[in-house]
Amino acid sequence: xxxxxxxxxxxxxxxxxxxxxxxxxxxxxxxxxxxxxxxxxxxxxxxxxxxxxxxxxxxxxxxxxxxxxxxxxxxxxxxxxxxxxxxxxxxxxxxxxxxxxxxxxxxxxxxxxxxxxxxxxxxxxxxxxxxxxxxxxxxxxxxxxxxxxxxxxxxxxxxxxxxxxxxxxxxxxxxxxxxxxxxxxxxxxxxxxxxxxxxxxxxxxxxxxxxxxxxxxxxxxxxxxxxxxxxxxxxxxxxxxxxxxxxxxxxxxxxxxxxxxxxxxxxxxxxxxxxxxxxxxxxxxxxxxxxxxxxxxxxxxxxxxxxxxxxxxxxxxxxxxxxxxxxxxxxxxxxxxxxxxxxxxxxxxxxxxxxxxxxxxxxxxxxxxxxxxxxxxxxxxxxxxxxxxxxxxxxxxxxxxx
Numbered sequence: 001x002x003x004x005x006x007x008x009x010x011x012x013x014x015x016x017x018x019x020x021x022x023x024x025x026x027x028x029x030x031x032x033x034x035x036x037x038x039x040x041x042x043x044x045x046x047x048x049x050x051x052x053x054x055x056x057x058x059x060x061x062x063x064x065x066x067x068x069x070x071x072x073x074x075x076x077x078x079x080x081x082x083x084x085x086x087x088x089x090x091x092x093x094x095x096x097x098x099x100x101x102x103x104x105x106x107x108x109x110x111x112x113x114x115x116x117x118x119x120x121x122x123x124x125x126x127x128x129x130x131x132x133x134x135x136x137x138x139x140x141x142x143x144x145x146x147x148x149x150x151x152x153x154x155x156x157x158x159x160x161x162x163x164x165x166x167x168x169x170x171x172x173x174x175x176x177x178x179x180x181x182x183x184x185x186x187x188x189x190x191x192x193x194x195x196x197x198x199x200x201x202x203x204x205x206x207x208x209x210x211x212x213x214x215x216x217x218x219x220x221x222x223x224x225x226x227x228x229x230x231x232x233x234x235x236x237x238x239x240x241x242x243x244x245x246x247x248x249x250x251x252x253x254x255x256x257x258x259x260x261x262x263x264x265x266x267x268x269x270x271x272x273x274x275x276x277x278x279x280x281x282x283x284x285x286x287x288x289x290x291x292x293x294x295x296x297x298x299x300x301x302x303x304x305x306x307x308x309x310x311x312x313x314x315x316x317x318x319x320x321x322x323x324x325x326x327x328x329x330x331x332x333x334x335x336x337x338x339x340x341x342x343x344x345x346x347x348x349x350x351x352x353x354x355x356x357x358x359x360x361x362x363x364x365x366x367x368x369x370x371x372x373x374x375x376x377x378x379x380x381x382x383x384x385x386x387x388x389x390x391x392x393x394x395x396x397x398x399x400x401x402x
Contacts, residue, residue, distance in 0.1 A: 027287055028168030029272050033158075037278040040170065041155060045137040047129035048113050052078055053150045063141075063148045068246040070143035072118050075125060075151070076248075081109045081116055084315040087260065088238065088252035091177045091189075091204025091222065095160070096122040102222060103242050105206060105252075110260055112352060115172065120246050127151060128161075128172055132357035135271030136161065136171045165191040169275060171268035174261045176203040176217055179224040193265035193295075194258070194341060197302045202257065208235045209254035211310035236312045251313035258309070258341055259319065266347055269295055270354035277362035289362050293369045296347040299382045301340055308338040323348055324401035332397055344394045345386060346370070350402070374398070 033040040044050075055061035055078075064074040076083060088105040092098070096119040100106050107118045117126035125141040138157035141148045158170055165173045176196070177189035192201050202218030212234055219232040235241065237250040244250050273288040294300075310316075316335055323333040332350070334343040342348075349355060350370075358366060372378045373386070374395045 027272075027284065027291075028164055029275050030168060031275075031279060033162065033170065035279065038275055040134055043134060045129075045131045045134055045153065047131045047137050048079055049127060049129040049137070049139050049151050056150050065145045065148070069118065069120075069248070071125060071141050071148050072116070073248065075116060075127070075141060076109055079111075079114050079116070081111045081114060082315070082318045083109065083248040084251075084253070084313045084318045085109050085111065085256045085260075086247070086249045086251055086253070086313065087257055088206040088247075089204055090206065091175070091187075093175055093177075093204070094119060094126065095157070096124070096126075105242070107247055108260070109248075110256075110263075112263070112348070115260075126157070128157075130267055130352070130354055132353040133274065135169050135274070135354070136166075136267065138170070167268045167272040169268060169271040171271060172264045173268075174264055176201050176205075178203055178217070179220050179222060179228075181225055182223060192261050194262045194298065194301045196261075198305055201261070205257065206235070206238055206241075206252035207232070207254050207257065208237050208251045208313070209309060209311045210236060211308055212254055213305045213307070213309065215305070249313055251311075251315075253311040253313035253315045254309050255311035255319075255335070255337065256313065256315040259315075262341060262347065263349060266292075266295060266349040267352070267354055270349070270352070270358070273362055273366070274354070274358055277359040285362055286365070289365045290369065293366050293373070294382070296350055297370070297373060297383075297386075298340065298342065298345045298347070304337065304339055304341070310337065323351065326397045326400035328396075330393065330397050332394075332401070344397060345390060346374075346394050346398060350398075370398075371395075 052061060061078055063071050065071055066073050087108045089108065090100060090102040090105040092100040094100060094106055094117065099119050099122050104120050109116045114127065114129040123143055125143060127139040128136050131137045138154045139151040140154045141151050161172065162170050174192045175189050176192045177187055180187060189203065198213050199215040200217060202216050205218045207216065207218035214231045216232060219235065220228055238244060238252060239250040269292040273292045276284045276288040320333050320335060323331055325331045332344055332346055332348045336343045373383060374391045376391060
C-alpha cells in the first residue's frame with residue numbers, strides 16, 4: 001500500500017520501521033459495535049448536529065452558503081464552534097486526501113461537543129459530534145450551493161475511525177507523521193494524546209503560537225531527503241506562508257492543538273467505558289473505568305518543556321471563558337501552559353455528556369475513584385504531583401461545579 005492509499009485510511013496508524021512504543025496502551029472494546037447492548041448503526045443519535053437538523057427541518061435555523069468556504073461559516077456559527085480553534089493539518093489524512101497538501105491544509109475547528117473538518121476545494125464538510133450513548137457520530141455536508149438541507153449521518157467514516165487507536169469504538173484520532181524521503185516511501189506515524197512527549201507531536205501539522213517548544217515535529221515539509229538538523233521554524237501565524245484564502249483565521253494554534261489531543265482520547269475512553277459497562281463484564285468494566293479516571297486526572301501527562309507555551313489565536317482566552325467556576329473563581333478549564341496543560345489536575349471533560357451518560361454503576365465507580373485519589377486515600381508514584389493543596393483545590397472546584 002503506497003502512501004496515497006495509506007493516508008486515505010486516517011484512523012489506522014501504520015508505523016512500519018517505527019520503534020517507539022506507546023507506554024499507555026489500554027484495552028479496546030472487543031465486541032461488535034452492533035452488539036445487542038450497543039446497536040450503534042441502527043440507533044438514532046441525539047447530538048448537537050441532530051438538534052441542528054431538527055431546527056433546519058422546522059425552519060428555525062438555516063444554512064448559508066459562502067462562495068469561498070461553502071457552508072463552513074454557517075455550520076460553525078450554528079454549532080457554536082469558535083473560529084479561534086482552527087488547526088491546519090497538511091498530511092493527507094482524510095477521505096479527501098487527494099486535495100490536502102502543505103499549500104492546501106485541512107482545517108479543523110472544534111468545541112467540547114463537535115469537530116468540523118474543512119478542505120479547500122473539497123466536496124464535503126466532515127463533522128464528528130458526541131452522542132451520550134453512542135460516542136462519536138459522523139456527518140457530512142455537501143459543499144454545493146442549495147445542496148445542504150441537513151447534515152447527513154455518514155457511517156462510511158467508520159472505515160477509518162474505528163481502530164485500535166480509537167479503543168475499538170467509533171472515535172477521532174490525532175496523528176503525528178514522520179517526513180518521508182520521497183512520495184513513494186511508506187508513511188510512518190502514530191497516535192497522539194497527552195501522554196506523548198512534545199518532541200514527538202504534530203508531524204504533518206502547522207503549529208503557531210507566541211511561545212512554542214523548540215523541539216517538535218510540526219511545520220516540517222512532508223518530504224525531506226535528509227533528517228532535519230535544526231528546530232522547526234517558529235511561526236506566530238501562517239500569514240505569508242500559505243495562501244489563506246477561504247481559511248477563517250491565519251492560525252493553527254498550539255494550545256488548541258494540545259486541547260484537541262487531550263479531548264479526543266478522553267472522549268474515546270468514555271465511550272469505551274460506557275460500552276463495556278453495558279456488556280457488564282466486571283473485570284473489563286473496572287479496567288476501562290480506572291484507565292478513564294487516571295486519564296482525567298492527567299496521570300503520567302507529558303510535561304511541557306522549559307519556557308512554556310502560549311497561543312496566538314485567542315483560543316486560550318475563549319476556552320477559559322466558558323464552563324463553570326467555583327465561588328473563588330477557579331475552573332477546571334484554567335490553563336497552566338508552563339509545565340502542564342491544565343492548572344488543576346482534573347479534566348473539564350468530566351462535565352461532558354459522555355461522562356454524565358456512563359451507566360450508573362460505572363459512573364459511581366469513576367466518581368468514587370476520583371474522590372479517593374483527591375482525598376489522598378489512593379496514593380503512589382502515579383499521583384506524586386497531587387500535593388495536598390492541589391487535591392484540596394480540585395476537590396473544592398468539583399464539589400461546587402458538578
